Amino acid sequence: MNERISREELVRIYNVEITFFDSLEEAGLLKTETENNIKYLMFDELSTFEKFTNWHYDLEVNLAGLEVIKHLLDQLERLREENLTLR
Numbered sequence: 001m002n003e004r005i006s007r008e009e010l011v012r013i014y015n016v017e018i019t020f021f022d023s024l025e026e027a028g029l030l031k032t033e034t035e036n037n038i039k040y041l042m043f044d045e046l047s048t049f050e051k052f053t054n055w056h057y058d059l060e061v062n063l064a065g066l067e068v069i070k071h072l073l074d075q076l077e078r079l080r081e082e083n084l085t086l087r
Contacts, residue, residue: 004033004040014053023063024052029070 011018024030025039030049032039041049055061055069 003043005043005046007032007039007041010041010049014050016053016057020053020056021049024049024066027063027067029066 005013007018007021011021021030025032029052030041030045032041032045034040052066055066056063061069
């Protein structure tokens, strides 16, 4: 079983609003698991959550901006992989 952390514990530790977490999940920016009506974030998604949290709270990037940033970073990664393949 992979390591995970509950949504409630995560928002308490990072001192963020639970609605922020839910918005990230609804936008498809985070992948969660639900067990016994408790949402969990897998540890391998934790760095993604931390990035979004920092960008949102420290840089005041809204949800739409986070979606754009994620899309551009994904696109950049695909282009890097394509570049390596072509070499």
